[in-house]
Amino acid sequence: MCHDSAEYVKKCDRCQQYKPIPNLPAEVYHPQNSPWPFMQWAIDLVGPLPPAPAKKEMMILATDYFTKWIEAEALSSTKEADVERFIWRNIICRFGCPQSLVTDNGS
Structure with a gap:
């Protein structure tokens, strides 16, 4: 009976059209x-991490x-000046001014 119902569902056009698709994103x-x-x-800012030399966490x-x-x-630390210095030295001075910077607005 289980085999018969599985075969019926495979042949049913309506069942195939509206069945849930596995691994489909939400x-x-x-x-x-x-x-x-x-x-x-x-x-993105990552941390806190295990302390490294100079208390870099x-x-x-x-x-x-x-x-x-x-x-x-x-x-x-994650002060505004540290982030500004990172963006200036590592992005703007090396690659030019980007069109956009995307953040997750985390703390």
């Missing part, structure tokens, strides 16, 4: 892409959307 996928390298960056990461190039730096 919402529509909107890829974030960049037309040129180093035009759009994602920035945080890390700031910047990832380019196009090339997936990563810039990272260990930080002892």
Whole structure:
């Protein structure tokens, strides 16, 4: 009986049309892409991490959307001046002014 019902469902057009699709994401996928390298960056703060020399317990990461190039730096604090210095030295001075910086607005 189980085999017969499985065969019936396989042949039923209505059952095939409205069946749930496995591994389908919960919402529509909107890829974030960049037309040129180093035009759009994602920035995130990671931590707290185990203490390193000079009491560096945080890390700031910047990832380019196009090339997936990563810039990272260990930080002892997450003050505004530290983040500004990282963006100036590691992104703007090396790759030019980006069109957009994407963050998750975390603490």
